[in-house]
Amino acid sequence: MMNDSPKPEKIRCDACPVLCYIADGKSGACDRYANHGGTLVRVDPLTIIAGGEQALVPFLPEAGDDWDGDIIKGSRPFITAVGAGTTYPDYKPAPFIVSQEVAGVDMVTVVTEGIFSYCGVKVKIDTDRHIGDERDIVYAEGEPIGHVMTSEYGSKMLSLGGVEHLTGGSKKEGRITCDALLRLCNREAVTLHVGDGDHQVELIVEAGKAPVVDGITEKLMRVGCGSATIGMFAKKWLGHVDDVVVVDDHITGVLSEHEAGKQLDIPPTGIKMLGRRSTPGRYFQVANPGTGWGGTDIEDPLTILGPFNAKVAKSGGRLFMVSTTGEQYAYFELDADLVPQKKETPEPLKASAALIAENCEPSVCSVLFMGGAGGSLRAGVTDNPVRLTRSVKEQLTHVSCGGAQAYVWPGGGITVMVNVLDMPTQSFGYVPTPALVAPIEFSLRVSDYEALGGYMDHIRPVSQISREDVRHVGENRQGDNPMAAENYRWAKGS
Numbered sequence: 001m002m003n004d005s006p007k008p009e010k011i012r013c014d015a016c017p018v019l020c021y022i023a024d025g026k027s028g029a030c031d032r033y034a035n036h037g038g039t040l041v042r043v044d045p046l047t048i049i050a051g052g053e054q055a056l057v058p059f060l061p062e063a064g065d066d067w068d069g070d071i072i073k074g075s076r077p078f079i080t081a082v083g084a085g086t087t088y089p090d091y092k093p094a095p096f097i098v099s100q101e102v103a104g105v106d107m108v109t110v111v112t113e114g115i116f117s118y119c120g121v122k123v124k125i126d127t128d129r130h131i132g133d134e135r136d137i138v139y140a141e142g143e144p145i146g147h148v149m150t151s152e153y154g155s156k157m158l159s160l161g162g163v164e165h166l167t168g169g170s171k172k173e174g175r176i177t178c179d180a181l182l183r184l185c186n187r188e189a190v191t192l193h194v195g196d197g198d199h200q201v202e203l204i205v206e207a208g209k210a211p212v213v214d215g216i217t218e219k220l221m222r223v224g225c226g227s228a229t230i231g232m233f234a235k236k237w238l239g240h241v242d243d244v245v246v247v248d249d250h251i252t253g254v255l256s257e258h259e260a261g262k263q264l265d266i267p268p269t270g271i272k273m274l275g276r277r278s279t280p281g282r283y284f285q286v287a288n289p290g291t292g293w294g295g296t297d298i299e300d301p302l303t304i305l306g307p308f309n310a311k312v313a314k315s316g317g318r319l320f321m322v323s324t325t326g327e328q329y330a331y332f333e334l335d336a337d338l339v340p341q342k343k344e345t346p347e348p349l350k351a352s353a354a355l356i357a358e359n360c361e362p363s364v365c366s367v368l369f370m371g372g373a374g375g376s377l378r379a380g381v382t383d384n385p386v387r388l389t390r391s392v393k394e395q396l397t398h399v400s401c402g403g404a405q406a407y408v409w410p411g412g413g414i415t416v417m418v419n420v421l422d423m424p425t426q427s428f429g430y431v432p433t434p435a436l437v438a439p440i441e442f443s444l445r446v447s448d449y450e451a452l453g454g455y456m457d458h459i460r461p462v463s464q465i466s467r468e469d470v471r472h473v474g475e476n477r478q479g480d481n482p483m484a485a486e487n488y489r490w491a492k493g494s
């Protein structure tokens with residue numbers, strides 16, 4: 001029998017250039033929008049920061065609780081762009097343009113989920129372990145998604161994503177790059193491979209968690225370079241040993257030659273270091289980078305020593321060697337031929353290694369989203385986009401991402417960087433163009449909004465914002481408050 005009932009029509013989602021046609025009960029290609037009985041809906045809840053009155057754990061109102069239907073809870077509600085949706089093309093006003101009075105000042109926040117084709121993440125990995133050489137390619141699922149960049153103090157750095165990987169390579173490279181960025185930004189663990197061939201390193205990165213390098217979970221971030229460690233703890237070794245070497249991939253320190261040792265009247269010991277001497281008691285390149293002592297490739301610390309100077313060294317001379325995290329250490333005494341012989345480490349020296357370890361911070365991965373909002377999404381804020389850019393530079397407009405303080409880079413455009421751990425969970429989405437979807441909010445005085453050509457007709461008081469699906473979160477651990485007067489130049493009297 002023929003079924004004459006009309007086939008429900010698909011509706012078109014116009015929230016991004018993909019322009020999906022979505023059947024009833026289905027969602028579009030990005031799973032962000034769905035057709036609910038002929039109505040296009042944003043699937044994820046709108047996230048509201050409810051001042052200091054709510055728990056930090058996000059929650060949804062549950063059936064049977066005493067939720068009163070008031071989505072604006074808390075004394076300082078802030079409508080974030082998480083779950084707010086996107087307007088496309090960009091000349092359409094942003095999904096929410098919300099006003100509220102804050103400490104006697106009429107403020108407005110323009111809220112949108114930006115589609116970022118120019119975006120990526122910077123990853124800081126607190127470890128001395130060798131994770132690859134600077135400029136090594138970083139792969140996810142076999143596709144190049146970024147590279148190793150300059151090491152920082154006690155940390156390795158990755159630059160992942162960016163428009164070249166999202167759009168400049170194969171379709172597969174773009175898709176996998178986007179997927180890796182999305183998972184990193186949403187705080188998931190991502191397995192990466194760094195470098196090529198026999199020096200490839202496997203790395204598991206997860207925001208806020210310890211990195212896993214070649215299957216080993218890192219514990220401690222080094223206390224400092226080898227030279228700094230000598231400077232910090234020289235007094236602890238005084239009287240317990242004749243010389244100390246702090247093994248470090250970058251700057252290995254030697255107590256008897258170091259200025260710290262000189263000032264403590266520690267005499268020369270005839271020690272001979274391999275590697276390149278920089279300044280007294282500071283040596284570069286004593287070994288190759290690796291996953292051994294102090295981020296070098298050595299497991300036997302004696303391999304970085306040459307023969308002791310027979311004119312200076314004495315039989316029985318005591319030597320302590322330790323890594324920059326205090327996790328590896330060994331004690332030696334010179335025999336009659338001035339060859340170091342390993343002995344049981346005396347208690348005061350064990351205690352000094354424990355003190356180094358105690359002064360190390362836990363090793364964690366930090367993931368910072370970086371994206372360029374200087375492009376077309378500005379048109380959802382004002383019909384004269386450059387005025388928004390100027391307003392940001394003049395500190396009349398404050399930029400936040402999911403309510404978290406965003407660092408705005410100097411120079412042209414609105415290039416922002418934000419710690420994903422400061423943002424609500426599940427803040428990020430994607431569209432298959434491919435591009436990442438990230439929340440962004442612009443807050444400013446209503447008068448300044450009018451001056452920059454804002455969509456005044458679209459302003460709605462915060463009390464009139466209504467959505468069926470809302471989650472409330474507490475303010476983030478930094479206590480970021482996009483509405484705080486100190487964010488704005490006008491509050492500074494300039």
Ligand code: SF4
Pocket residue numbers: 013014015016017018019020027028029030031032033431432
């Ligand atoms: S990919 Fe998502 S946002 Fe883009 S048109 Fe499809 S459903 Fe809408």
